[in-house]
Amino acid sequence: MNRPDPPFRHLLRLTDRVGVLEHAEGVVPRHEHGYCTDDIARGLVVTCREPSPRDELVVLARRYLYFLTRAQAPDGRFRNRLGYDRRWRDEPGTQDCWGRALWGLGTAAARGPTAAIRAESLAQFDSAARVRSRWPHAMAFAALGAAEVLGALPDHAAGLSLLADAVGVIGEPPASTAWPWPAPRLSYANAAIAEAVIVAGWKLDSDPVLRNGLRMLEWLLAGETHRGHLSVVPVGGWGPGEQRPGFDQQPIEAAALADACMRAAAVTGDTRWLDGVGMCVAWFLGDNDAQVPLLDERTGGCCDGLSRTSRNRNQGAESTLAMISVLQVGRHVSPVQR
Numbered sequence: 467m468n469r470p471d472p473p474f475r476h477l478l479r480l481t482d483r484v485g486v487l488e489h490a491e492g493v494v495p496r497h498e499h500g501y502c503t504d505d506i507a508r509g510l511v512v513t514c515r516e517p518s519p520r521d522e523l524v525v526l527a528r529r530y531l532y533f534l535t536r537a538q539a540p541d542g543r544f545r546n547r548l549g550y551d552r553r554w555r556d557e558p559g560t561q562d563c564w565g566r567a568l569w570g571l572g573t574a575a576a577r578g579p580t581a582a583i584r585a586e587s588l589a590q591f592d593s594a595a596r597v598r599s600r601w602p603h604a605m606a607f608a609a610l611g612a613a614e615v616l617g618a619l620p621d622h623a624a625g626l627s628l629l630a631d632a633v634g635v636i637g638e639p640p641a642s643t644a645w646p647w648p649a650p651r652l653s654y655a656n657a658a659i660a661e662a663v664i665v666a667g668w669k670l671d672s673d674p675v676l677r678n679g680l681r682m683l684e685w686l687l688a689g690e691t692h693r694g695h696l697s698v699v700p701v702g703g704w705g706p707g708e709q710r711p712g713f714d715q716q717p718i719e720a721a722a723l724a725d726a727c728m729r730a731a732a733v734t735g736d737t738r739w740l741d742g743v744g745m746c747v748a749w750f751l752g753d754n755d756a757q758v759p760l761l762d763e764r765t766g767g768c769c770d771g772l773s774r775t776s777r778n779r780n781q782g783a784e785s786t787l788a789m790i791s792v793l794q795v796g797r798h799v800s801p802v803q804r
Contacts, residue, residue: 572611
């Protein structure tokens with residue numbers, strides 16, 4: 467199966483002068499639901515990951531960065547939800563939106579397409595990195611942003627401190643081979659937790675932490691493999707003894723797994739991890755439990771979820787950004803064979 471290039475047509479359709487509209491009815495943006503910092507941060511990640519981006523993608527990166535600067539409070543926390551009427555619906559906090567904002571800002575600081583984007587992103591990252599979250603996912607996302615900054619600035623003190631604190635909040639996985647996960651239940655974007663531990667062990671030069679992260683990811687990948695294809699944790703999560711496969715499956719889970727497998731390959735030099743990346747790409751192209759593609763090549767969007775026999779017809783921001791991210795990472799692996 468030929469692997470398509472990451473399409474940006476639907477992301478451009480979802481983006482207006484303010485940011486990415488969160489939801490769509492089919493492919494039509496739903497203005498009444500407004501915008502969220504989570505998606506804007508994801509948008510900044512994928513636009514800054516793109517090598518030699520077209521001018522229209524540079525414009526998107528600038529727009530997403532401006533949104534994040536407006537969402538950020540003076541103390542470094544972030545609001546998440548902005549209505550289409552341009553009024554914020556929540557107060558600043560350190561939930562997932564804070565961590566994802568740090569991930570986006572860190573990526574833009576390291577890989578932004580212009581010097582101005584890189585400089586402003588680093589300043590905003592440093593401001594946000596002064597605070598901490600008690601939520602493992604938020605700290606994991608923030609750690610991924612710190613890893614990006616440290617890739618460009620290896621001695622960046624705030625980035626190193628953030629990685630160390632992320633490991634503490636995530637916690638140490640049990641020694642058990644049956645459930646080597648630092649939580650009693652898998653939830654969402656699970657592989658981001660493992661990737662954060664991997665990158666912390668790598669950047670902090672801690673072999674025990676690195677081994678924990680790799681062990682977590684190996685177990686997760688095995689658990690999300692079913693009859694030779696990817697079968698990710700469903701939207702309601704998964705715990706010991708529960709039936710698999712489960713539905714609805716979400717693109718965000720495959721995106722987190724692709725990133726984590728690519729990270730593991732880069733850190734260890736073991737190219738077997740790239741098989742996991744290839745499975746994530748194939749999941750979007752139809753090698754999944756329902757045997758239907760999530761990528762809509764006609765629109766350039768991605769369907770919002772996978773049920774037992776079909777796909778959700780709506781193509782919102784989170785799913786489309788997850789698909790773009792996986793196809794970006796998939797450039798580093800061989801085309802999928804079917």
